[in-house]
Amino acid sequence: MRRLAALLAAAALAAAARGEPAPRPEGVEVARRINARDEGRHVSRTARWELVDRQGGRRTRETRVFRKTDAAGKRSVLFFLAPQNLRDTAFLTVDFAEPGREDDQWLYLPAARKVRRVSATDRGESFLGSDLSYEDVKLETQVGLGDYRWTTLGEEEVDGRACLAVEAVPVDEKTARELGYGRVLLSVDAELWMVRRAEYWDPGGRPLKTAHLTDIRLVDGIWTVHRVEVANAVTGHRTILSFHDVDYASPIDDDLFTERALVRGVP
C-alpha cells in the first residue's frame, strides 16, 4: 500500500511538471466568474415571448426591455408592445447593490392608469405567465450567488462546448420556498462563463423544468444569449424567449427608470 501511494504521488508530480490543466474551479468560484462576466453597463433589446401549452396552443408577448447598472444597483424596465390586451403594461425593478436591501418594484396597468407599488418577494412566481420566474428574469445570465451552496460535479459537453457541471442547492428551506427550487444543475461554458443549460427541481425534489440557452453571439463586444427555451416538466408548458435589436452602445437616460416613464410608455 505504501508503495502504491508513493507511485501516485510521483505520477502527480510528473503531471504538474508537464503543465497539465489546473484542478476544476470550486462551485462558488464558477458562480463568481459567471457574475463577473461583462453584461454591459446598459442594454436595450426587444424580447419576444412565445408561450406554448401542452396541446401546442401558442401565445406571443412582445416586450421592450431596458437595463442600466451603476454603483447603486441594477435598474430594469420592461414595456409590453403586444398583444393588445397587455399593451402599455410596464414593469420597473430596482435591484439595490446594498446587501440585504429588498428590491423595489412598480407595475403600471393601463386599465387602471396607475402605477402600483408591488411586493418584490415574489421571486419564484411565474413572470408574465412564462416558465421563467421573476428571479430568473431579474438575474438574466447571472446567478444568485448567496442563495445557494455551490458544488462543481464534473465536466460535460453541451452544444459542442466544454462545460462545467455545477450543482446549486438553496442555502435553507426558506430560500428554496421563495425561489421555488430545491436544486439546480447548471452546465456552465468553461470559456465564456455563461450558463448553457440548467435543470431545476422543486423543493420536494421533483423535476421541475429545464432551460436551454442558445444562439450566443458577440454584440458590441459582449457575449449575448439570443434564445432561451424553458420546458416545464410538470405542466408540459414551454417558453421560448428570443431577443432582438440588442444594443449595448446607445446610452439610456436615467429618466426611463421612473414612474413617469412607466406611464408614458415605451420610448
Place this chain on the structure above:
Amino acid sequence: MLRAALCAGVAWPAAAAAQAPGSALAELASRAELVGTARVEWAFGLSDAESQKLELVLEPELELELPAGLDLTAVGRLRADAFDELEPGAPTQHERSVISRRALVGDRVDLELRELYVEGEVGRALFTLGKQQIVWGRADGLKVLDVVNPQDFREFILPDFDESRIPLWAVNTEVPLGEFALQLVWLPDPTFHDLPEEDALFAFTSPELIPSAPPGVPVTQRSVDRPREFIRDSDAGARLSTSLGGFDLTLNYLWHYDDEPVLFREILAEPTGPRVVVAPGYERTQLVGATFANAFGELTVRGELGFSIDRFFPTEDPADPDGVVRANELDWVLGLDWYGLRETLLSVQLFQTRLSRDPAGMIRDEFATNVTFLARREFRNDRVAAQLACIHGVDHGDGLARARVGFELREGLELFAGLDVFYGSERGVFGEFDHNDRLVVGFEIGL
C-alpha cells in the same frame, strides 16, 4: 395597406407633401400604428330576468410619430347597445361641455373621441396637450384623489375607471426638480359627472344622494346652471412627487368645480300650497391631498388623504334658505396588498369620510365608512384569471360583490363571465341597485 388607408386623412407637414404621394403615404404609414379592441358584452338582470345590455364596443387607437420627437395618440369609441336600458332615448349630455360630448346615432349607438393628445419633451419637461385622462391617487374601486376627470355613471361604478372616466381637454406638464417631480395641469373643459337620467337602469335614488320632498308637495326642477366659459371656468392643479426612505409620496392640490351638482332648493308658497323648486348648479371647491405607498416584504401599504374645502351637501331642513349646507370634507383610504400566496393578490382597503359639519336635516351622514376586499389569482400560465371583489358600506350594511373569470382562449381573444350582486338597504348607495344584480358574459378581441 389598411394602416396606410386609415392614416390617409391625417394632415402631414409640407416636407412630406413634397414627396410623391405614394412615398408620402408609405412614410406616414411607417410612423403610424393602428391597434384596437372589440368587445361584446351581454348583461342579464337576475331580478327581472331581462337583458340589461347587449353591447358592442369598438375602440380603435392610433399612435403617430410626429416630427420634432412628438407623439400623437387618438382613441375613439363606438358603442352600440341592443337594449337601450342604460340610457333610454337620447341623453341630454348637459353635464358635458360642447367639446367633450358624444355623438349619438339614434338611441342605441354613440361615438366618442376618447382621447386625442400630443406628447413631447422640452428639455426634461414632459408635456401632454389635448383630450386625456389625468389619474391621481392609489386607491382601487373608490376614489379620493382620482377626481381630476369626472366620471360617467351610466353603469354606476361597474366598468373599469379607464372606461368610465370622462377624458378632458387639458394641458398637462411634468417637470423633474431634483429628487422631485412637479406635475401641473390646466383643464379648460367644464365637464362634470355624467349622471344617469331618471328613467335609466342605474339612476340614483338613494336618499343619501337625492333629497326628497314631503309627500304631496310638487317639485319643479329648473335646468342645470352649468359653467360654460372654457377659460374662466377651467380647473387647475399640481402634484409634487418624490421617493423618501422607500416611500413613494405625493402632495396634491386641485382647484376645481365639484363634479357633483349642488341641488339648490327653494320652497315657494303658492295659493295651492307649497312647491319645491330645485335648481342644480356647480360650485368650486379646493382639494388638498397626499398619497403614500411602500412595500414591506410580502405586504404593500398604500394610502390617500384628501381634504375638500367648501363642498355643498343637500339638507331636508325646511328652514334652510337654499337647501344646501356648506362643509369641508375629509376623505382617506388605507390599503394593504398581500402577495404571500403564489400567483395571488389579496387586498383590503378602508375608506372613511368625515364632514366638518352635521346640522339637522343633512341627508349625508357625518361619517361614512366603506371597506373593500379583492382576491385575484392567475392560473395556467396566466391563461385564466379569477377575481372576487367586494365593496361594503358599513353604515347602511349595503354593498357590491363581484366575481369574474377571464379565459384567454387564443392569442388576442379573451372570454369572460362575471356576476355583480348588490345587496343591503335601498337607502345605501349600493343597496339602491339591489334589483340590478346581473350576470355578464362576453368576449374581447385585440385588433
